[in-house]
Amino acid sequence: MTATVIDGKEFAARVRAKVAGHVTRLKDENGITPGLAVVLVGEDPASQVYVRSKGKMTVEVGMNSFEHKLEVNTSEEDLLALIEKLNNDPAVHGILCQLPLPKHLDEDLIINSISPAKDVDGFHISNVGLLGTGQKSMVPCTPLGCLMMLRDHHGSISGMNAVVIGRSNIVGKPMAQLLLNDSATVTIAHSRTKDLADVVRAADIVVAAVGRPEMVPGDWIKQGATVIDVGINRIDAPEKGEGKTRLVGDVDYASCVEVAGAITPVPGGVGPMTIACLLANTVTACCRANGLAEPEGLTA
Numbered sequence: 001m002t003a004t005v006i007d008g009k010e011f012a013a014r015v016r017a018k019v020a021g022h023v024t025r026l027k028d029e030n031g032i033t034p035g036l037a038v039v040l041v042g043e044d045p046a047s048q049v050y051v052r053s054k055g056k057m058t059v060e061v062g063m064n065s066f067e068h069k070l071e072v073n074t075s076e077e078d079l080l081a082l083i084e085k086l087n088n089d090p091a092v093h094g095i096l097c098q099l100p101l102p103k104h105l106d107e108d109l110i111i112n113s114i115s116p117a118k119d120v121d122g123f124h125i126s127n128v129g130l131l132g133t134g135q136k137s138m139v140p141c142t143p144l145g146c147l148m149m150l151r152d153h154h155g156s157i158s159g160m161n162a163v164v165i166g167r168s169n170i171v172g173k174p175m176a177q178l179l180l181n182d183s184a185t186v187t188i189a190h191s192r193t194k195d196l197a198d199v200v201r202a203a204d205i206v207v208a209a210v211g212r213p214e215m216v217p218g219d220w221i222k223q224g225a226t227v228i229d230v231g232i233n234r235i236d237a238p239e240k241g242e243g244k245t246r247l248v249g250d251v252d253y254a255s256c257v258e259v260a261g262a263i264t265p266v267p268g269g270v271g272p273m274t275i276a277c278l279l280a281n282t283v284t285a286c287c288r289a290n291g292l293a294e295p296e297g298l299t300a
């Protein structure tokens with residue numbers, strides 16, 4: 001039996017529709033339009049695509065989009081001054097700096113200069129601490145999207161064995177924390193993990209977030225397990241013609257789909273959920289800033 005394919009594109013469209021409904025209510029009942037400010041430093045082609053998508057979808061759900069495109073050699077001082085301005089702007093409820101930042105900028109310093117209440121990426125150290133202690137926080141978008149898909153598919157993940165492969169601050173660690181907060185039994189595996197195949201074989205839920213193309217083969221997956229593939233890797237695809245590329249995840253989809261109970265594809269799985277959850281976080285931040293009830297089902 002092949003796995004159920006979890007359609008992230010369709011799921012993300014449902015989340016965006018829910019966000020749009022809340023935005024309409026905020027406008028009609030409270031006279032408030034949520035605003036999201038996105039800061040892009042430099043001209044990284046993938047970042048430009050993501051930032052364009054964020055702006056387009058922000059407007060589509062009825063929110064205000066504020067895009068700030070800065071030169072690649074922008075100084076830390078100038079970037080911090082812009083963030084300070086956005087922190088103090090009442091029309092801006094969410095702020096993010098698209099990552100990666102150019103090497104000369106201190107990523108931690110920049111992220112921690114964003115007001116925690118407007119940190120819709122959930123990367124600020126205060127939000128990391130709140131999430132780590134099970135308190136109300138802004139939750140990083142990609143792990144939040146994975147959690148939403150897992151809750152939707154399983155109902156409850158309480159007591160399930162989950163293995164997160166990867167320990168990044170952006171995905172691996174917050175993902176593990178979210179799974180733990182939902183009472184899963186969680187293992188974080190990484191490049192130094194011994195007997196990784198056996199660790200993964202014990203999992204009911206596998207979240208692969210290592211950034212290595214097709215690293216997890218089907219024979220590592222327990223029959224019927226749920227596989228969430230966070231990887232987005234562009235590899236050469238000579239079969240499509242000279243110089244052509246294709247996107248693959250961190251799991252070998254062809255072999256995993258034969259063993260798993262459910263699996264997210266790449267593209268069209270976790271990726272679209274990242275932007276949908278960013279919009280959800282912006283509405284949540286706006287409601288919190290205005291002392292209004294938070295929308296249900298849009299955060300952890």
Ligand SMILES: Nc1nc2c(c(=O)[nH]1)N[C@@H](CN(C=O)c1ccc(C(=O)N[C@@H](CCC(=O)O)C(=O)O)cc1)CN2
Nearest residue numbers: 050096097098099100121141267268269271272274275
């Ligand atoms: N400040 C942030 N920077 C980055 C984040 C983030 O959450 N906050 N995440 C990634 C990039 N990202 C959003 O910013 C992102 C990545 C992928 C997708 C997506 O929809 N992917 C598609 C495929 C797209 C393609 O064809 O290349 C998919 O998986 O189907 C959306 C957003 C790093 N930086």
